[in-house]
Amino acid sequence: MAVIPVALAGRAYEVRVGSGLLADLPAQCGPLLRKERVPIVTDANVARHWQEPVAQALLAAGHEPRWLVLDPGEGAKTWQGLERVTDWLLAEEVERGDHIVALGGGVIGDLTGFAASVLKRGCGFIQLPTTLLAQVDSSVGGKTAINTAAGKNLIGAFHQPALVLADLDALTTLPKREMRAGYAEVIKYGTLGDAEFFAWCEEHGAEMLAGDRVRQERAVTASVEAKARIVAEDERETTGKRALLNLGHTFGHALEAETGFSDRLLHGEAVALGMVLAARYSARRGYISDADAERVASAIAASGLPSEIAALGLDADGKALAAHMLHDKKMDAGTLPFVLLAAIGQAFLDKDVSLDDVARFLDEEL
Ligand code: NAD
Ligand code: ZN
Numbered sequence: 001m002a003v004i005p006v007a008l009a010g011r012a013y014e015v016r017v018g019s020g021l022l023a024d025l026p027a028q029c030g031p032l033l034r035k036e037r038v039p040i041v042t043d044a045n046v047a048r049h050w051q052e053p054v055a056q057a058l059l060a061a062g063h064e065p066r067w068l069v070l071d072p073g074e075g076a077k078t079w080q081g082l083e084r085v086t087d088w089l090l091a092e093e094v095e096r097g098d099h100i101v102a103l104g105g106g107v108i109g110d111l112t113g114f115a116a117s118v119l120k121r122g123c124g125f126i127q128l129p130t131t132l133l134a135q136v137d138s139s140v141g142g143k144t145a146i147n148t149a150a151g152k153n154l155i156g157a158f159h160q161p162a163l164v165l166a167d168l169d170a171l172t173t174l175p176k177r178e179m180r181a182g183y184a185e186v187i188k189y190g191t192l193g194d195a196e197f198f199a200w201c202e203e204h205g206a207e208m209l210a211g212d213r214v215r216q217e218r219a220v221t222a223s224v225e226a227k228a229r230i231v232a233e234d235e236r237e238t239t240g241k242r243a244l245l246n247l248g249h250t251f252g253h254a255l256e257a258e259t260g261f262s263d264r265l266l267h268g269e270a271v272a273l274g275m276v277l278a279a280r281y282s283a284r285r286g287y288i289s290d291a292d293a294e295r296v297a298s299a300i301a302a303s304g305l306p307s308e309i310a311a312l313g314l315d316a317d318g319k320a321l322a323a324h325m326l327h328d329k330k331m332d333a334g335t336l337p338f339v340l341l342a343a344i345g346q347a348f349l350d351k352d353v354s355l356d357d358v359a360r361f362l363d364e365e366l
Helices: 025-032 044-060 079-091 106-121 132-138 168-173 176-193 195-209 213-233 242-246 249-258 267-284 290-302 318-325 355-365
Strands: 002-007 012-018 038-043 065-070 099-104 124-129 143-148 151-158 163-167 335-343 346-354
Touching (some): 002 213, 012 213, 025 044, 025 124, 025 163, 038 044, 038 079, 038 106, 044 099, 065 079, 079 106, 079 143, 099 106, 106 124, 106 143, 106 151, 124 132, 132 213, 163 168, 176 195, 176 213, 176 242, 176 267, 176 290, 176 335, 176 346, 195 213, 195 290, 213 242, 242 249, 242 335, 249 267, 249 318, 267 335, 318 355, 335 355, 346 355
Parallel strands (some): 012 163, 099 124
Antiparallel strands (some): 002 012, 143 151, 335 346
16 A cells, blocks of 8 residues: 655645555544444445445444435536535534545545535545546545536635545446546646656556556556645645646647537546647647657557547537637637646646637647
8 A cells, every 4th residue: 555645734634545445444544434424425336336345344343334325427516416415414413523435436526525615614524536537636636616507616615635545446346438537647647747657657557557456556656646746836726836737638628618528528538638739739839849749649549548639520620629718717818828848747837828829730630
């Protein structure tokens, strides 16, 4: 097991990465778990595989697990979903000093974390991330949120968990496509800040996706360390450092919006394509070589993630795609801030990218 400390100004917590953590839940959590009525929020897909073993572990240690099992999918991250969770927690008589357990992917983590942030003006919570994306990204850093008609993640809070247990066993039941989607965020950490880790992904990514535990532990640990480092430097996204985590996300967001945030393109798949575009656009601007841009594209393609937007068969031109980027960003005289590459392993925030130029570039890629 690897233990990564997340050190923030006000408080610190641990992210533990390894096998057998869910089966060992009571010992891992110690006094964080109350004896009676341990509140656990999950979704039906996760429950199918993990409710029984988690319940057994808790019962064996004398705890009484209580479950709220939601429908899977992004649809849970709504005002109604939040009301459902908070009403249930109140009925379970959760107090401010208690810890709510979030067992699931980023949807369950974001929703439960936000519920914890507002319940009784803020109570504790424990993240048990069960997707690769949640283990390497959403469970760490304290961003919690729900979606509204105006967009994704616009209502939320910074609320750090008390503990994160990333159990690699959970990945054994995760659909392969979801696994690959999470892997896009893993490659992202190498591409944005660690050339050596990027090279490791090129060499060992396929083994880790195929289920190699040693490689998985390394991939998750390196990713969490990278995110923890960045979040510790810029907890509330004020200095611009945390923005580097958005590498591939501005292009990716445009593709997600164009495909209606549907199963046609998962978030991680959009980010994978977005990173290829960010790398190629960086080459176009003369920041990196074409060869380096294609190295990013090859690493992504080799893992089975999409790497060419032309293959999506989109019914939009560059201008229409670029227009989607305006929704979540401030437009200042036709320019947008973009995370670009000065080298593989060295991302930077270019605050002054011309949207027209991006549209022309996209037309060539489409
Ligand atoms: P998800 O939670 O919807 O999980 C993906 C799918 O896998 C779901 O169908 C789920 O039921 C299923 N699943 C989860 N674990 C499983 C397991 N072990 N075995 C079998 N099936 C399993 O999606 P996600 O990709 O984990 O997270 C996406 C969400 O995370 C989005 O809402 C996004 O906004 C959010 N997010 C938040 C942050 C943050 O910093 N808070 C960062 C990135 C993403
Ligand atoms: Zn992402």
